[in-house]
Amino acid sequence: MRAYRALLRKDLLLELRGRELVPAMVVFVVGALVLVRLGLGGERLAGGTRAATGLLWVVVVFTSMLALVRSFAQEREHGIWDGLLSAPADRSAIWAARASATFLFLGVTQAVALPLFWLFFLQDGRSPSLAVLAAALALADLGVAMLGALLAGLVSNVRAREVLLPVLFLPFALPLVSVAVRMSVDSIPPQNGGLGALQGLGFLALYDTIFALLGWALFEYVVED
Amino acid sequence: MSSPERTPAVRCDGLTRRYGERVALDAVSLTVAPGERLLLTGGNGAGKTTLLRVLATVLRPHAGEVAIDGHLLPRDARKVRPAIGYVGHEPLVYPVLTARENLELYAALYGVGRERIEQVLELAGLDGRGADPAGELSRGLRQRLGLARAMLHSPSLLLLDEPTTGLDEDGRERLRGVLAAHRGAAVIATHEPDWFAGLEHGRLRLAAGRAA
Numbered sequence: 001m002r003a004y005r006a007l008l009r010k011d012l013l014l015e016l017r018g019r020e021l022v023p024a025m026v027v028f029v030v031g032a033l034v035l036v037r038l039g040l041g042g043e044r045l046a047g048g049t050r051a052a053t054g055l056l057w058v059v060v061v062f063t064s065m066l067a068l069v070r071s072f073a074q075e076r077e078h079g080i081w082d083g084l085l086s087a088p089a090d091r092s093a094i095w096a097a098r099a100s101a102t103f104l105f106l107g108v109t110q111a112v113a114l115p116l117f118w119l120f121f122l123q124d125g126r127s128p129s130l131a132v133l134a135a136a137l138a139l140a141d142l143g144v145a146m147l148g149a150l151l152a153g154l155v156s157n158v159r160a161r162e163v164l165l166p167v168l169f170l171p172f173a174l175p176l177v178s179v180a181v182r183m184s185v186d187s188i189p190p191q192n193g194g195l196g197a198l199q200g201l202g203f204l205a206l207y208d209t210i211f212a213l214l215g216w217a218l219f220e221y222v223v224e225d
Numbered sequence: 226m227s228s229p230e231r232t233p234a235v236r237c238d239g240l241t242r243r244y245g246e247r248v249a250l251d252a253v254s255l256t257v258a259p260g261e262r263l264l265l266t267g268g269n270g271a272g273k274t275t276l277l278r279v280l281a282t283v284l285r286p287h288a289g290e291v292a293i294d295g296h297l298l299p300r301d302a303r304k305v306r307p308a309i310g311y312v313g314h315e316p317l318v319y320p321v322l323t324a325r326e327n328l329e330l331y332a333a334l335y336g337v338g339r340e341r342i343e344q345v346l347e348l349a350g351l352d353g354r355g356a357d358p359a360g361e362l363s364r365g366l367r368q369r370l371g372l373a374r375a376m377l378h379s380p381s382l383l384l385l386d387e388p389t390t391g392l393d394e395d396g397r398e399r400l401r402g403v404l405a406a407h408r409g410a411a412v413i414a415t416h417e418p419d420w421f422a423g424l425e426h427g428r429l430r431l432a433a434g435r436a437a
Contacts, residue, residue: 006333010319010326017321074319083317083374086281087334088306224299225284 316371320360
């Protein structure tokens with residue numbers, strides 16, 4: 001636990017001092033939402049609130065890619081992997097800390113994105129349930145962060161990692177995102193989500209549990225050369 | 226080298242390691258007794274760094290047998306990591322973090338108390354520079370920080386890859402002091418074998434991945 005806390009502190013300090021990820025993610029998410037608003041017409045968007053909610057998730061997925069492709073960048077660029085891998089601490093702590101940091105960065109980005117989404121697209125009184133959307137985002141972020149940290153470790157020493165990571169990530173993330181989109185869309189009145197939302201949350205929690213176990217068990221081997 | 230009844234600090238028997246098709250280490254065998262300091266020499270690309278990285282449990286051996294303190298690698302890697310202090314080509318520290326923050330991170334990874342951090346900063350001649358970002362330290366001071374990091378947990382086996390690189394006279398004297406005081410074994414890759422006169426117990430020359 002001490003190793004996990006120290007590694008998480010390190011990841012947060014690196015971002016706080018380097019400001020590499022979160023500003024870029026916020027700029028991207030704001031830019032994407034503004035572009036959609038200006039280009040497609042906001043509340044008059046064809047497909048209305050349902051289409052806007054789907055677009056929000058597209059923006060969320062691509063924002064998360066920004067965070068994932070820079071995972072372990074410092075370790076790679078400064079040859080620090082050898083220091084971490086030769087230490088006796090459980091290597092899974094490296095994965096857990098990276099996933100936790102990514103989860104926090106996604107949370108910060110979405111704290112900016114959600115109000116904008118409401119402002120730009122949901123002025124006609126029909127909006128997805130905030131509780132369902134927030135729960136779906138939290139569970140999806142957790143899954144994305146855990147899966148992403150595992151895959152980022154896997155490709156960290158591969159030459160074409162910036163290309164390979166999205167190619168590996170998107171198919172694995174597809175079930176997660178499609179269920180989260182369905183839950184969010186189904187919570188828009190006159191539908192109220194209800195049982196479907198609970199089933200969706202259950203699926204997201206199961207997905208997160210599976211990738212928590214896989215990440216914890218496999219990270220040691222995926223970073224081994 | 227080692228007396229027959231003592232478990233060697235390091236034993237390699239036919240160690241082979243490849244990078245794709247290229248053979249970096251080709252059936253290398255060596256033994257380092259407890260307390261022995263072995264110099265690895267050889268030109269660039271001879272396999273010195275690869276050998277040290279295998280011993281540091283960073284790389285898996287592809288063939289042959291490798292044991293540290295009698296524990297086979299990679300099977301027992303977790304058991305031997307607390308005994309190893311590794312200084313690589315790079316100092317293995319985060320440039321954005323201060324020297325002290327880097328050492329705090331590694332102290333947590335090695336389960337070492339924070340009080341040891343000030344001791345190794347002083348040992349490396351970095352007392353007073355602990356609050357400086359590692360990236361703002363000179364090459365030589367970063368190398369000292371790498372040495373401080375490797376000595377944090379008082380390892381019984383030191384693996385040093387060109388440890389004199391970038392060090393000024395004071396840094397070299399401190400390195401000499403660290404090696405002279407170190408009671409455990411050490412494997413040191415160097416292009417300056419003469420500098421280690423009086424500190425070494427044996428040499429192994431590598432050429433194209435083979436013991437020459």
